Amino acid sequence: MRNEKELLELINVHLEPQAVEIKREQNVSVELAPKNLIQALSFLKSHSYQHLSTISCVDWLEEGAFELVYHLFSYDDYINISLKTRIKREPGIFQTAKEIWPVAEFYERDIHEFFGVEFKGNDNLEEMILENWQHLPPMRKDFDTREFVNDQYEWRDYNGQKHTD
């Protein structure tokens, strides 16, 4: 059983992190270059971090980057690691993690659908939640919900009152 400091030591020695931080008790955050990330996932998996909670994506529009966050947990250490990496927003291509965790296929499919990130090596990126979606991926920050509604639908009058935006 490692504590947070021992874990960070292990990461510093083996994974070339750009930044590490103990966020709070039992929670650690690690930033990595995109080229090191997949290797880091398989390294941590072989060091008891077997549980992949989920993969999150954050759109940093002003910085032109997508941040992918892999949340891992160890049933030996009871520590949660958030592994972060930033990829360029355009063209938004990254490697799949499905060889390490087969379930990642679905998390990546979700991110592909809602952010438009391509995952090389994942051939199952078809639509899952939306249906015949022809527009910008909806979770991107430059997707404006109000504009979309105004373009796609007509406002209805309510009790004779005109809709005002």
Add this chain to the structure above:
Amino acid sequence: MDKSTQTEIFFGPNHPGVPGNYGIIYEFEGDTVTSAKANAGHLHRGFEKLMEERLWIKNTALVPRICVEEPDINEMVYAMGFEAIGEIEVPRRADYIRSIILELARIQGHIFSIGGNAAGIGQYTVMHWGTLTRDYILDIFEEITGARVYHIYIRPGGVRQDIEDETFDKILDLMDELENERFPDLEKTLFENPNAQKRWQGKAVITKEEAVEMGATGPVLRANGVPHDLRKMMPYAAYDDVEFEVPTYENGDAWDRIKIARDDMLQSIKIIRQLIQNIPDGPVQTDLGNGLKYKIPKGDAYVKIESKRGEYGYYMVSDGGLKPYRVHVRGASTPLGLYGVREFLPGTRIADVPVWAKSLGICPPEFDR
């Protein structure tokens, strides 16, 4: 395989055997499923996008809607994420009240889903009893929070209002009634019923290795003899102050998972009694100023707690503004509902598909978000 012997069928979203607005498209031969895939998306309301456009406080009314069975869990994770980023301390009494609410919610969720499971095998009496028993707990919720299902009670910095002593007495009376009257009835009708045992034993088996590999937690792991519970592993609220056991079984099948739900409820009763006995006095809410102007510094946090079906997590990002920059929901049944259906449903007989889906606690809005 000869195509003519295979038929594709749309199971759900309108079918009493599926848990909610969710479908499974499967092919079968004879009466055995040969391949299956999830048909999700019927319930997509864009929760995560909506949250980005609402104030921090306004989202407390939105998050409970993510899972009907477990609204309080969502309120709690959201509040914890806010507090983790903003480094906000919660008064101890509020921690205790939160735990009491979460345990009451756990009992109502379990009794509701045991009823749902029973309905899946035709035991409708248990379903009606389950709904009735749940209603007694909803009465308590109504008294504490003013609402029955979506309470909007746990909020950043504490809870909305204090609980009166008379309400604690009512909760204790209800716990006695559940333990001495309702649960023995349930035991006789369902758990000692040979039909139920036959329908559940050896069905929908997920092994320990499979569960860990796909990230399934909670009862799926505990049915394989692994006592993992986030209430013990990463204690939150007042769980470090109470004693309880984590029930486990060895076979990993539907029957074991349902027995875990029953044992979990007994543990919850034990926890609630300890909490009410030891609850400290004091305020129940940290003063965070005007609710419409809540702000927390730049930062992010992944928070998770133990729902009745396992790990429920939120990844929350703040850019220092009045609204969340990003909230990502990790529902307890996400890996099972999408990946698990494709990998582990084939080989199940058609009549057991509801047993599979319900005993694994699939809750579609968690992945339709």
